[in-house]
Amino acid sequence: MQDPFECTPTDHQHCISSALARAESLCRQQQVRLTPMRRRVLELVWQHHRPVGAYALLEQLQQQGRAAPPTVYRALDFLQSQGLIHRLESLNAFIGCAQPHRPHQGQFLICQSCQSLAEITDDGIERAIDAGARTAGFTPSNQMVEIMGTCASCRQQGATDV
Amino acid sequence: MQDPFECTPTDHQHCISSALARAESLCRQQQVRLTPMRRRVLELVWQHHRPVGAYALLEQLQQQGRAAPPTVYRALDFLQSQGLIHRLESLNAFIGCAQPHRPHQGQFLICQSCQSLAEITDDGIERAIDAGARTAGFTPSNQMVEIMGTCASCRQQGATDV
DNA sequence: CTATGTAATGTTATAATGTAACACTACATG
DNA sequence: CATGTAGTGTTACATTATAACATTACATAG
Ligand SMILES: [Zn+2]
Ligand SMILES: [Zn+2]
Ligand SMILES: [Zn+2]
Ligand SMILES: [Zn+2]
Numbered sequence: 001m002q003d004p005f006e007c008t009p010t011d012h013q014h015c016i017s018s019a020l021a022r023a024e025s026l027c028r029q030q031q032v033r034l035t036p037m038r039r040r041v042l043e044l045v046w047q048h049h050r051p052v053g054a055y056a057l058l059e060q061l062q063q064q065g066r067a068a069p070p071t072v073y074r075a076l077d078f079l080q081s082q083g084l085i086h087r088l089e090s091l092n093a094f095i096g097c098a099q100p101h102r103p104h105q106g107q108f109l110i111c112q113s114c115q116s117l118a119e120i121t122d123d124g125i126e127r128a129i130d131a132g133a134r135t136a137g138f139t140p141s142n143q144m145v146e147i148m149g150t151c152a153s154c155r156q157q158g159a160t161d162v
Numbered sequence: 163m164q165d166p167f168e169c170t171p172t173d174h175q176h177c178i179s180s181a182l183a184r185a186e187s188l189c190r191q192q193q194v195r196l197t198p199m200r201r202r203v204l205e206l207v208w209q210h211h212r213p214v215g216a217y218a219l220l221e222q223l224q225q226q227g228r229a230a231p232p233t234v235y236r237a238l239d240f241l242q243s244q245g246l247i248h249r250l251e252s253l254n255a256f257i258g259c260a261q262p263h264r265p266h267q268g269q270f271l272i273c274q275s276c277q278s279l280a281e282i283t284d285d286g287i288e289r290a291i292d293a294g295a296r297t298a299g300f301t302p303s304n305q306m307v308e309i310m311g312t313c314a315s316c317r318q319q320g321a322t323d324v
Numbered sequence: 325c326t327a328t329g330t331a332a333t334g335t336t337a338t339a340a341t342g343t344a345a346c347a348c349t350a351c352a353t354g
Numbered sequence: 355c356a357t358g359t360a361g362t363g364t365t366a367c368a369t370t371a372t373a374a375c376a377t378t379a380c381a382t383a384g
Contacts, residue, residue: 089251090306109300122294132284137314138271144308152299
């Protein structure tokens with residue numbers, strides 16, 4: 001289960017290990033090196049399984065030796081370039097991607113109540129954006145969609161809590 | 163003409179003055195105070211008529227006396243709360259809104275070649291996002307859409323330049 | 325008109341995020 | 355071994371944003 005809205009502690013070990021396995025395989029395919037540092041950063045990103053900032057990752061790295069900002073940012077840049085993580089612009093944070101094998105720019109559902117996040121890939125949204133931009137005479141190359149709101153489980157709790 | 167893709171120097175004085183007039187009127191309606199500082203910041207934002215960072219505005223303020231970051235950020239917060247400007251998350255920058263009277267969260271077309279920006283309000287996009295989110299069990303309250311690409315005039319130039 | 329309270333701004337310091345520049349190391353290849 | 359390249363370490367700094375508290379402007383009540 002890749003969706004943090006649903007992922008339980010037991011599932012979660014699987015989130016991490018399968019993400020790492022996909023990354024290994026993908027990097028072999030692409031002939032790029034998933035070095036120990038890059039692998040470690042990806043592992044940390046998936047351990048959180050929610051948006052996590054560069055400096056939070058840095059602190060964790062520092063618990064096992066020295067580390068400085070450029071190290072983290074380089075690893076994040078690499079992971080992003082391979083599609084293994086996404087950057088959330090509105091949060092200055094990063095999240096693991098569950099479908100790194102097919103390049104995409106997902107849409108992100110950010111729960112304002114529990115801070116969890118889910119990624120969707122909705123053709124309808126992408127087509128609507130492409131059409132809207134072209135209507136304005138603009139040729140889009142890249143879209144960023146971040147949707148704030150309330151996830152299903154928080155909405156249910158909210159309904160019973162109050 | 164509010165679109166920076168099109169706005170000429172002559173038009174542009176009108177961009178600024180009409181934006182300020184709309185702001186005055188809107189703030190009177192809402193019974194909030196468009197103080198000299200807030201008005202000045204809004205004027206600077208419209209003078210640029212493209213995404214502008216808080217510290218760029220600060221520097222301009224400092225040319226006419228002292229000013230510190232909180233002053234600018236407070237003015238920007240106020241302007242944003244009244245819908246007079248939008249914040250572009252992917253650029254850490256701000257842009258004047260040409261339709262502050264009706265609340266909305268526009269979609270932004272960011273030209274990667276000339277750094278100009280246009281805002282559109284496309285129902286199709288908003289509906290697609292709303293539908294996509296609800297399909298995932300998510301209740302959206304707020305959407306952020308920033309579209310990178312090439313504006314019409316840059317595309318034409320590119321076609322002839324190369 | 326003064327007193328009082330609230331909104332707005334000034335001021336200082338600092339937090340949080342991100343990068344430039346250069347040194348060093350690991351590793352492949354000839 | 356010599357050489358080149360990719361990756362990482364290290365230092366310093368740039369950029370963006372906010373916390374905390376002092377001061378000022380302005381409205382309204384007495
Ligand atoms: Zn998980
Ligand atoms: Zn993804
Ligand atoms: Zn203009
Ligand atoms: Zn707008």
